[in-house]
Amino acid sequence: MTILRVDPEELVTCVACGLCLPHCPTYRVTGDESASPRGRIAAMRAVQSGDADLRGEFTRYMDECVQCRACEVACPSSVPFGHLMEGTRATLAAETSYVSWWQRLAYRTLGHHRVLLGLSRGLALAQRAHLVPTRVSLPKLPLHARPLRSTGDDAWLFTGCVMDAWQRDVHAAVIRVLGAAGVGVALPDSRRAGCCGALHVHAGLHDDAAALARRVLDAFPGDAPILVDSAGCGAALQDYGRLLGTDEAAAFAHRVHDVHEWLAERLDDLPAPPHRPDPDAPVAVHDPCHLRNVQRTHGAVRTVLERYVELRELDDEGLCCGAGGAYAALHPTLANQIRQRKLDAITRTGAATVASANPGCTLHLAAAGVDVRHPLEIVDAALHPHASHPA
Ligand code: SF4
Numbered sequence: 563m564t565i566l567r568v569d570p571e572e573l574v575t576c577v578a579c580g581l582c583l584p585h586c587p588t589y590r591v592t593g594d595e596s597a598s599p600r601g602r603i604a605a606m607r608a609v610q611s612g613d614a615d616l617r618g619e620f621t622r623y624m625d626e627c628v629q630c631r632a633c634e635v636a637c638p639s640s641v642p643f644g645h646l647m648e649g650t651r652a653t654l655a656a657e658t659s660y661v662s663w664w665q666r667l668a669y670r671t672l673g674h675h676r677v678l679l680g681l682s683r684g685l686a687l688a689q690r691a692h693l694v695p696t697r698v699s700l701p702k703l704p705l706h707a708r709p710l711r712s713t714g715d716d717a718w719l720f721t722g723c724v725m726d727a728w729q730r731d732v733h734a735a736v737i738r739v740l741g742a743a744g745v746g747v748a749l750p751d752s753r754r755a756g757c758c759g760a761l762h763v764h765a766g767l768h769d770d771a772a773a774l775a776r777r778v779l780d781a782f783p784g785d786a787p788i789l790v791d792s793a794g795c796g797a798a799l800q801d802y803g804r805l806l807g808t809d810e811a812a813a814f815a816h817r818v819h820d821v822h823e824w825l826a827e828r829l830d831d832l833p834a835p836p837h838r839p840d841p842d843a844p845v846a847v848h849d850p851c852h853l854r855n856v857q858r859t860h861g862a863v864r865t866v867l868e869r870y871v872e873l874r875e876l877d878d879e880g881l882c883c884g885a886g887g888a889y890a891a892l893h894p895t896l897a898n899q900i901r902q903r904k905l906d907a908i909t910r911t912g913a914a915t916v917a918s919a920n921p922g923c924t925l926h927l928a929a930a931g932v933d934v935r936h937p938l939e940i941v942d943a944a945l946h947p948h949a950s951h952p953a
């Protein structure tokens with residue numbers, strides 16, 4: 563009999579009311595109870611009680627969860643679904659071949675930043691030589707990533723792995739916006755702070771995530787705040803206290819802030835926009851799940867953005883876009899079905915540009931042809947309309 567690595571008391575909190583079902587993206591596109599939070603929790607209980615096996619269908623039910631955690635927000639019984647799913651996946655990763663060797667290799671690469679940069683450049687070259695199949699839905703990757711420069715020591719900026727390799731221009735824009743607010747930004751050693759471990763936690767690779775977390779802790783000495791411009795990384799860094807179980811990790815986690823939340827509390831420091839927001843160029847706001855459902859700070863994006871651009875809200879109640887870390891690569895059919903609902907909601911806003919503060923969502927939506935910008939790229943463009951790259 564398998565004992566899942568979950569807290570049994572958390573597992574019994576679900577009362578099977580079903581109120582979470584309409585908020586679950588996999589249930590919405592499949593209509594299957596087994597693809598719903600309630601069905602997944604029932605399956606976990608069946609394994610825990612010895613009535614079902616860990617392998618086969620159970621693995622599929624768990625693997626097809628996007629880990630968006632919208633069910634947590636909807637649940638009146640406060641079922642901590644994220645904990646349950648992370649513990650279940652840790653069990654699967656430890657006791658089955660759920661995470662393949664090539665996936666483990668890919669996850670390991672994320673922790674070696676120079677290797678990742680080299681591979682990214684190779685991929686960018688392959689794209690230009692038309693050697694990457696079009697079914698691999700990737701936007702055009704940068705051939706050259708301009709180095710970032712520290713501008714002071716008021717706050718750290720977490721730069722991460724894929725975001726630094728593929729979207730370093732976003733970090734540059736964030737540094738410029740923070741500079742405009744009078745904030746000097748320190749940058750960590752990317753060899754130590756190269757990956758937060760969020761994707762490893764999602765995959766159930768707890769030990770690998772903990773090893774990365776310990777390296778990240780060492781890369782941010784002092785007590786300056788640590789600002790994060792990626793929703794998924796921010797949520798992972800804020801959970802280091804639970805991941806590592808130490809006072810040091812808990813203290814570190816308290817220093818971590820989503821950059822929008824931090825700026826929203828200092829709005830007066832941000833320069834006024836040179837022009838009033840243009841009602842003919844609205845921007846639709848997409849909430850990354852790890853900002854909306856985990857950090858629950860998505861309102862701050864609007865607080866910062868609305869001074870500079872006309873905003874449009876999506877009418878899909880914040881349903882996940884299907885990106886889910888590595889989910890879009892591992893489950894392309896389901897991810898694309900989920901994304902189609904988001905694309906329809908974007909179309910209904912009439913906005914030509916979408917703001918999203920998470921690299922996974924950005925890549926997934928951009929692969930469908932959407933013009934997606936990071937919220938602070940939009941602020942940067944409003945503040946520095948004629949600048950190319952002043953950082
Ligand atoms: S997870 Fe919460 S909302 Fe969903 S069925 Fe269980 S108790 Fe109800």
Ligand code: SF4
Pocket residue numbers: 585586587588589597598599602626627628629630631632633634643
């Ligand atoms: S985390 Fe998201 S995909 Fe998974 S069960 Fe909850 S709502 Fe559904």
